[in-house]
Amino acid sequence: MSQAAATPAKPFPFLSGRHLDPHAYPDGVAFLDGQYLPMSQAKVSVLDWGFLHSDATYDTVHVWDGRFFRLDLHLDRFFGGLEKLRMTTPFDRDGVAEILHNCVALSGHRAAYVEMLCTRGASPTFSRDPRQAINRFMAFAVPFGSVANAGQLRNGLHVAISDKVRIPPASIDPSIKNYHWLDLVRGLYDAYDRGADTALILDFNGNVAEGPGFNVFCVKDGKLSTPAVGVLPGITRRTVFDLCAEAGLSALAADVSVAALKAADEVFITSTAGGVMPVTTIDGAPVADGKVGPITERLMALYWKRHEDPAWSSAVRYP
Ligand code: PLP
16 A cells, blocks of 8 residues: 555544644643653653552642742642652652742743642552552643633632532542542533533532632621531632731631522632632522622732732742
């Protein structure tokens, strides 16, 4: 058979446009197996348990205006996860911090989404014993991204409450930040089917838990509450508690029922990917008058203002 005959006129007609360019990666720098690389070259083995079994932990910190925000808290959570999963890396806290600084500095980004992660890795013999695997540490810095876009930050997100249940803490300790996201992704598709921007899913008691990459707060009669169990203890959630303590606002971690969320005066979500973000519609109905509330607006302003505070932020060591 000639070469020409072996090559179909359209090589892969089943692929849609977005699959055609395997080199379309966000602009950034990764650290992998001891080297700094462009994102397009940062690749791991398909035999890595991080990929095969979701056996990994990670953390994401952001850089805003050239400064890391609360990096210490993200490092605490990451190293806590490593310990609970019995993983080790060749790098201690200072070593990881230096790699993160280098990834951002080499990328040149002033606003970045910076991830550190460790997978179980793989064993040279493909052993089924996780103790034989060589754990693999990686990190990368890409442009800052937000759950909410500019319009949604101004006018509020439309959130749908899915009936999917977040993986219970008895199965996976949620303080180990992890990639067990099938419940969240299925919730997200429920939300898209209902015309919403994103989803909240439930805890094992039917109360509100969290969403794909964020915690949730509601405000009723000036008091804030956020789900207490079955959720990642988010650093942005913690930051809201800290800001509330400083501002004399009451904030509590407690069960939040679906009914309480829908009857709230204000609702917002929190994430390193976007900070404090307003929610003004739940399941197609407005939250209170459907406008971004005053406490949400105040916390959004306080949150971004504190990015300049050296007590909570540190300058990236650009060359
Ligand atoms: N919940 C989940 C499941 C997350 O993945 C995240 C962040 O990625 C959050 C909550 C928010 O946590 P943080 O404020 O630390 O970004």
